[in-house]
Amino acid sequence: MTRRLLPLLMLIALTACESWQKIPPGAVKLSDKAEVVTSQTWSGQGDRDGFIWTQDGPGMDTLVFHLGIKDGKTLFESQDVEKNHNFILKLMNRQPDQISFRFSKTMTEWEIVEFFTTSWGKLMDDVPVKVEAMAPASLDGHPGIRFQYSYTPKDELRRRGFGVAAVVDDKLYLVHYLGSAVYHFDKNKAEAEQVIASLKIKKG
Amino acid sequence: MIARRLGAAAILALLAGCVTHETGPSSGIATASPGYKPNVKTDEAGIWLTADKAEAELRDSANRVRDPAINALVSDMVCTLAAEYCGDLRPYVVRLPHFNATASPNGSISIWSGLLIRARTESELAAVIGHEITHYARRHSLARIRNMRENTDLAAVLSLLGATTGVAQVAELPHLMAVGNIQAFSRDNERESDEDGFNRLVKAGYEPSAAADVWKRILDLRKAKHEFEYESYEDRTVRLFVASHPPTEEREKSLRELAEKAAKPTKPPPDRLREALTAVRLDFLLDEVKLGQFRESKALFELLLKDDPLPGQIYYALGELYRKRAKDDDELVAMSYFHQACEAAGAPPEAFRMVGTIRWRRGETEQAKEYFRRYLNAAPNAGDRALITHYLGS
Numbered sequence: 373m374t375r376r377l378l379p380l381l382m383l384i385a386l387t388a389c390e391s392w393q394k395i396p397p398g399a400v401k402l403s404d405k406a407e408v409v410t411s412q413t414w415s416g417q418g419d420r421d422g423f424i425w426t427q428d429g430p431g432m433d434t435l436v437f438h439l440g441i442k443d444g445k446t447l448f449e450s451q452d453v454e455k456n457h458n459f460i461l462k463l464m465n466r467q468p469d470q471i472s473f474r475f476s477k478t479m480t481e482w483e484i485v486e487f488f489t490t491s492w493g494k495l496m497d498d499v500p501v502k503v504e505a506m507a508p509a510s511l512d513g514h515p516g517i518r519f520q521y522s523y524t525p526k527d528e529l530r531r532r533g534f535g536v537a538a539v540v541d542d543k544l545y546l547v548h549y550l551g552s553a554v555y556h557f558d559k560n561k562a563e564a565e566q567v568i569a570s571l572k573i574k575k576g
Numbered sequence: 577m578i579a580r581r582l583g584a585a586a587i588l589a590l591l592a593g594c595v596t597h598e599t600g601p602s603s604g605i606a607t608a609s610p611g612y613k614p615n616v617k618t619d620e621a622g623i624w625l626t627a628d629k630a631e632a633e634l635r636d637s638a639n640r641v642r643d644p645a646i647n648a649l650v651s652d653m654v655c656t657l658a659a660e661y662c663g664d665l666r667p668y669v670v671r672l673p674h675f676n677a678t679a680s681p682n683g684s685i686s687i688w689s690g691l692l693i694r695a696r697t698e699s700e701l702a703a704v705i706g707h708e709i710t711h712y713a714r715r716h717s718l719a720r721i722r723n724m725r726e727n728t729d730l731a732a733v734l735s736l737l738g739a740t741t742g743v744a745q746v747a748e749l750p751h752l753m754a755v756g757n758i759q760a761f762s763r764d765n766e767r768e769s770d771e772d773g774f775n776r777l778v779k780a781g782y783e784p785s786a787a788a789d790v791w792k793r794i795l796d797l798r799k800a801k802h803e804f805e806y807e808s809y810e811d812r813t814v815r816l817f818v819a820s821h822p823p824t825e826e827r828e829k830s831l832r833e834l835a836e837k838a839a840k841p842t843k844p845p846p847d848r849l850r851e852a853l854t855a856v857r858l859d860f861l862l863d864e865v866k867l868g869q870f871r872e873s874k875a876l877f878e879l880l881l882k883d884d885p886l887p888g889q890i891y892y893a894l895g896e897l898y899r900k901r902a903k904d905d906d907e908l909v910a911m912s913y914f915h916q917a918c919e920a921a922g923a924p925p926e927a928f929r930m931v932g933t934i935r936w937r938r939g940e941t942e943q944a945k946e947y948f949r950r951y952l953n954a955a956p957n958a959g960d961r962a963l964i965t966h967y968l969g970s
Contacts, residue, residue: 469801471868471901480937481963482929490866490900498673500863507962517963524638 392417395425406439406545409570412563421448425567431527433551433560435567441544443477447491477542481517482506484537488546489521496525511538511545512573522553532557540573547571605719608712610660620681620718627682627717634668634686641669641689641856649852650687653702657776658709665712667705673863675794679708681717689860694793694876698849699777699786703831706773706780706787714772716765723761727754755818762820770827771834778838782845788832793879795824800875850885857886858924861893870901886922895930907934918950925954929964936967 395414401407402423414425414435423437424430438447446452453470454462461467473490476483489501501523509518516538524530535548549564551557614620634640641647646669655662667685674690685708687701695701711717734750741747774787821827853860864873877894884890895913898906911934917927932947948964958964 469869469871471870473868473900474902476902478937480933482933482960483937493866494868498863498867500671500859500866504959505962506960508966520959528633528637530638 402437403439405574406437407572408437408567410563410567421450427560427563428556431529433549433556433564435549435564436547438544438546441475441546443542444474446472446474447488447546448495451491451494475544477539477544479539481508481537484539484544484546485517485519485535488519488535488537488548492521493523496523499523499525509536511536511547511568512540512571514538514540514545514573516545521550530554534561536568541575545571545573605715605722608661608664608715611664619721620715623717623721624682627680627684631666631668631680631682631684634670634684637670639671641671643669643856645852645854646692646856649698649848650701650705653698653705654685654709656780657702657706658713661709661713665709671859671863673860673867677704677708679711681712681715683712685709685712689856689863692849692853693857693860693864693880694797695790695849696793696880697783697786697845698847699783699845700790700793701849702780702782703773703777703787703790706776707769708773709776710769710772711765714765714768716769720758720762720765724758727757730754759818759820763822766821766827767830770822770831774831774834774838778841781841781843783841784835784838785832788828788835791824791828791831795828796879797872797875798824801869801872854886858889858892861889862896865893865896865900868900870897873897886920888917888920888923888927891917891920892924892927892930895927899930899934910934918947923954925951925958928954929958929960932964932967941970 392415395410395416397411397413399407399409402418412427414427416423416425418424422439425435425437427433441447450456451472453468453472455472457468473487473494475487479487485503485506489503493499493501501521503519503521505520507518509516516536518534518536520532520534522530522532530553531550532553533548533550535546537544537546539545547568549557549561549568551560614624647667650667650669654665654667658665661683664683665685666683667687669692670686670688672688672690674688675694676688677686677691679685685705687705691704692701695704728751731750731754735747738747738750770787774784777787778784861877864876867873874894874897877890877897881887881890881894891913895910895917898910898913911931914927914930914934917923918931928947928951932944932951935941935944935947945968948968952958952961952964952968
């Protein structure tokens with residue numbers, strides 16, 4: 373049972389520091405640099421790793437915003453092995469045998485998608501995330517990449533997802549939406565597309 | 577807290593059959609006869625019901641590897657190692673990138689992809705499967721659960737008596753002893769499976785030294801992984817007390833001694849493992865890379881390179897390992913491996929794409945395009961074709 377709940381717990385853990393809030397229709401300011409517009413009501417949470425919105429629950433459909441990942445940073449702070457390593461062991465120059473997958477501002481579009489799928493798969497307890505398609509796209513007019521992916525976590529409920537990413541001012545902006553392949557992905561996809569298309573990124 | 581741990585251990589033992597196995601003089605439970613099914617009125621039937629449910633999930637799992645070649649091989653190996661249980665055992669190959677295999681009391685055996693890329697020969701894989709078959713044949717799951725029940729019952733009574741002293745630690749002590757006893761029993765079962773599995777290995781005509789070799793490899797990889805890691809004396813002592821398996825060093829030594837006494841096979845043992853893995857190995861290698869355990873994976877890949885007929889896959893995996901770590905000169909090293917992969921037997925199309933990607937990033941556009949073309953030639957239906965075509969048109 374714990375195994376099955378793990379992906380859900382992982383998703384909730386993304387934003388565990390903040391309580392869920394109602395996101396009413398209209399313009400939503402996500403940060404000093406980013407805002408979106410939604411025509412529907414969502415439930416949302418946010419913390420230093422980004423924002424997570426859902427219509428039917430985080431295990432069913434999820435819209436995730438990673439806004440302004442800096443050069444050299446991991447997608448999730450919890451995946452920064454060196455940063456989270458015991459400081460005494462750090463002083464002794466003893467490191468665990470674990471790579472931190474980090475964003476680089478020089479990454480190509482393909483590498484950005486690969487960075488995302490590796491980090492997401494790691495978050496989902498080492499589940500392989502399959503990229504099904506990739507194509508050039510833009511995010512708020514910034515050249516980037518659109519991708520589709522799928523994976524089946526330990527709860528055996530296959531998820532489908534898509535995302536759009538771009539590097540703006542040397543920082544990564546990546547928004548992706550996922551849902552259960554059997555129902556929720558299609559159910560809320562159009563609204564997720566609309567929210568992503570509305571994203572405004574303030575430069576500088 | 578201890579009681580909770582015991583409860584957790586009980587659940588784990590039920591669900592993860594590897595730690596179970598049984599028969600033999602220590603358990604006093606008879607070896608399963610071919611076609612054996614437990615009486616529905618027994619506790620064993622309940623254990624089988626749980627195992628049946630777990631197997632149904634495994635059968636439909638997205639992580640189950642359905643490739644015909646590797647499934648045919650492991651099925652054949654199970655019947656070679658245990659002809660008497662051929663109709664009772666059902667092996668499943670599972671895409672889980674760690675070294676492991678498990679046997680459930682109802683006859684289902686799961687073989688993890690991490691084991692398949694760590695075993696270098698069919699004989700080595702046979703040694704592990706033979707070990708798991710013994711868990712089934714000796715009904716170790718049942719023995720372990722009964723042993724656990726006896727120990728926890730006794731601990732409960734002793735704890736109650738201890739509580740009358742008014743000293744909390746005295747009341748806790750029996751539970752601690754129960755944990756030690758339960759795990760010691762499990763270790764004995766594992767030793768029994770090692771020995772009986774070895775006998776099956778030899779009888780089936782496989783290489784006797786393979787059982788010790790596979791553990792030697794795991795030990796070497798573990799050492800590579802922990803080369804710079806801190807491990808306190810206390811950690812090791814506690815692990816020894818609560819470990820469900822004997823120390824790997826001990827297992828290797830015992831199996832080596834058995835191999836020295838055993839007769840060598842009269843004809844070369846079959847070795848179909850690499851061929852059977854052809855269609856799925858690259859995925860398994862890349863799953864290993866994504867674990868992010870740089871030192872262990874590097875040691876494994878370098879070992880595999882020594883005599884691999886498809887080194888292109890290994891070079892590519894090594895390149896990916898360095899590229900993902902991305903420290904200092906890692907990209908240069910990665911690039912070197914990607915180039916070697918492109919020219920080696922078994923070169924995956926992805927190696928061409930990686931050379932193209934890195935060159936593209938460096939602004940070496942024409943060279944990048946050359947490799948992108950090679951990539952699309954090798955993988956015309958790739959999911960990222962639109963992106964690569966976009967690069968080629970730039």
